[in-house]
Amino acid sequence: MPLNTVMFRTLFLVVVAMSFLGCTGTRPPDIGVTDGRLADCPSTPNCVSSDADPTDEEHYIDALDAGNADDSAVWEAARAAVEALPRTEIITESDGYLYAESTSRMLRFVDDVELHWRPASRTIAVRSASRIGRSDFGVNRKRVEQLRTLFKERLEN
Numbered sequence: 001m002p003l004n005t006v007m008f009r010t011l012f013l014v015v016v017a018m019s020f021l022g023c024t025g026t027r028p029p030d031i032g033v034t035d036g037r038l039a040d041c042p043s044t045p046n047c048v049s050s051d052a053d054p055t056d057e058e059h060y061i062d063a064l065d066a067g068n069a070d071d072s073a074v075w076e077a078a079r080a081a082v083e084a085l086p087r088t089e090i091i092t093e094s095d096g097y098l099y100a101e102s103t104s105r106m107l108r109f110v111d112d113v114e115l116h117w118r119p120a121s122r123t124i125a126v127r128s129a130s131r132i133g134r135s136d137f138g139v140n141r142k143r144v145e146q147l148r149t150l151f152k153e154r155l156e157n
Contacts, residue, residue: 025110025132027112028131032114036118037116038051038116044133045059045136046140047059047129047130048126048140050063050125051127063125064115064123064151067122071117073155074117074124074155075096078115078124079098084154087102088100088102089103097115099113099114100112101113104139109133111139112127112128
């Protein structure tokens with residue numbers, strides 16, 4: 001059997017197995033807020049965070065800006081924005097912190113999404129990270145930008 005056929009069959013079986021088993025990975029142990037900050041991103045390019053060093057172009061992303069909106073309206077808008085993200089489920093929420101899981105459509109990869117309300121700076125820190133793999137092809141950055149758009153829309157209404 002030619003090598004290309006063997007490689008194709010092997011790749012096909014891996015993709016099929018991953019589709020059935022999912023690619024959830026395990027929930028990271030460092031989820032949450034420690035010393036007023038969300039966890040650092042790993043060195044891999046599959047995570048973005050507003051708590052990353054602003055000079056780290058690979059990982060840094062702006063926090064969500066609450067402007068002058070009422071505190072309760074800010075959190076409601078943030079929560080509603082997360083709920084509006086496709087295939088995203090809020091897992092836990094408490095005192096200005098929210099943790100959700102987003103699942104990809106095809107291979108069922110699970111990404112972790114976190115928000116942390118910081119009233120003193122009128123911002124919501126945000127972190128979105130893949131659990132497995134190295135590259136996410138910009139999915140986490142796009143998710144946060146979509147979240148930003150949804151947040152602004154809900155804050156204005």
